[in-house]
Amino acid sequence: MILALGSFDGFHRGHQLLLQGARKRAAEKKTPWGVLTFSCHPQSVLQGHPYPLLFLEKERQLLAAYWGIPRFLVIPFDRALAELSPEGFLDYLDRRFSPTGLVVGENFRFGKGRGGTPEILRRLCDARHWSLDVIPSLYWQDRPISSSQIRESVRSGRLEEAAACLGHPFLVQGTVTRGDQRGRELGFPTANLALKPEKIVPDRGVYGACVWAEGAWWTGALNVGFNPTFDGIRGLRFEVHLLGASLDLYGKPLWVFPLRKVREELRFPDRGSLIRQMEKDVETIRRWKAQKDSYACFWETLHGLLTSPSEPLAGQPPFPDSPAAIPEGETSPGRDCLPRGVGRCGPENR
Ligand SMILES: Cc1cc2nc3c(=O)[nH]c(=O)nc-3n(C[C@H](O)[C@H](O)[C@H](O)COP(=O)(O)O)c2cc1C
Ligand SMILES: Nc1ncnc2c1ncn2[C@@H]1O[C@H](COP(=O)(O)OP(=O)(O)OP(=O)(O)O)[C@@H](O)[C@H]1O
Structure with a gap:
């Protein structure tokens, strides 16, 4: 088996090159491939407190299915694992998964004190007769694409930039809880989502969103904030109004894609002033159809995955075989890249 290794807080466009590399190498060796990653995120263990993440486990599982990762192997990351030497870590991999090859990015570091570099990995893999593919970093506007940089884009509300680097819109999964029940009086009922503290969400503001609720897609007007128009102390709210919906969503799961x-x-x-502004917001968001439509393939593929999550995914080739154009702003000379907006829903990609 070929394993792509890393923390993988989602699978951004740089990570997608690793997946592509693993799939190609596996096809060549006629062996399966998969992703080996950790839970919790290594930084949570190393820093001793919950590390803010783009995607929590359920969200990451959906994205792994979306990218057609046939084996998504999640191992617990603990102090004992962090203390392993580079050689000890490879012995561990050998015992548990018997891989015949590894795929990592050029900035991958592993083992105690991050002492394992791709050069050390090369030596260790050669000794075991494993293949090793070290993938050069993919750049976006002169910086290597990284989960850390995407976290910053999401936090500061730069969602188009986050989506360009992820290859799909950012997403938030949560269960609907009770708010102050004021929204319906204002004419804009909102579904309030309970979120874990480590989940990264966009900064305070109003956003256009796409929402999966009750087995269908909706256009959403999302508010992230403290509702300062009203008195009283409340925590940060993540609440979304579904345009044209009349649903009882309390206790229901929602997937929100702020765009x-x-x-x-x-x-x-x-x-009155708030209501007038909310009416304008909804009109603005309604007009952003093109924004939503540019991810038509994404919604279509997710529709299938969210409606029948137990559908077996193994064996679906996740990537186009032909090289696609490198989108504007992205530089990675001489290497294939996935098209912007993702193209998995066409028959050629699935
Ligand atoms: C599109 C939209 C824009 C909003 N903008 C603001 C705002 O600028 N200021 C504010 O205080 N609340 C804003 N809100 C939040 C409303 O105050 C909130 O939805 C209302 O108080 C209902 O809260 P509830 O869900 O707890 O009943 C907005 C909500 C939506 C859906
Ligand atoms: N831009 C990139 N291009 C190609 N490979 C990458 C890129 N970024 C990360 N990788 C590789 O993907 C795997 C997963 O890495 P990891 O999850 O640590 O990514 P990251 O985006 O750099 O995260 P963080 O910003 O949190 O450090 C590693 O093997 C890593 O070297």
Whole structure:
């Protein structure tokens, strides 16, 4: 088996090159391939506190299915694993998974004190007769694409940039809880999501979103903030109004895909002013159809995965075989790259 190794807080466009590399190498050797990653994120263990993440486990599982990763192997990351030498880590991999090849990025470090470099890995793999593919970093606007950089883009509400680097829109999964039940009085009922503290969400503001609820896609007006127009102390709210929906969503799971920021959250002098602004927000978001349509393939593929999550995914080739154009802003001379917006829903890709 060929294993792509890493923390994988999602599978950004740089990671996608690793997946592509693993699939090609596996086909050549006529062996299966998969991703080997960790839970918790190594930084949570090394720093001793929950590490803010783009994607929690359920979300990461969905994305692994989306990318057609046939074996998604998650091993616990603990102090004992962190203390292994590079050689000890490979012995561990050998005992548990008997790989015949590894795929890593050029910036991959592993083993105690991050002492294992790709050069050390090369020596250790050669000694075991394993193949090793070291994939050069994929760049976006003069910087290597990284989960850390995408976390910053999401936090600061730069969702188009995050989506360009991820290859799909950012997403948030959560269960609907009760708010102050004021939304429906305002004419804009909102589903409030309970989120774990380590989940990264966009900064305070109003956003256009796409939402999966009750087995269907909806256009959503998302507000992230503290509702400063109203008195009282409340924590950060992540609440979404589904355009044209009349649903009882309490206790139901929702998948929210924030696409683009509309404006900052403001304190209005009265309810009437807030309502007038919300009407404008909804109109603006309704007009952003093109934004949503540019991810048509993504919604279509996810529709299938969310409707029948137990559908076996193994064996589906996740990537186009032909090289696609490198999107604007991205530089990676001489290497194939996935098209922007993702193209897995056509028969050629699935
Ligand atoms: C599109 C949209 C924009 C919003 N903008 C603001 C805002 O600028 N300021 C504010 O105080 N609340 C804003 N809100 C939040 C409302 O105040 C909130 O939805 C309402 O108080 C209902 O809260 P509830 O879900 O707890 O009942 C906005 C909500 C939506 C859906
Ligand atoms: N831009 C990239 N291009 C190609 N490979 C990459 C890129 N970024 C990371 N990798 C590789 O992908 C695997 C997973 O890495 P990891 O999850 O640590 O990525 P990261 O995006 O650099 O995360 P972080 O920013 O949190 O360090 C590793 O083998 C890593 O070397």
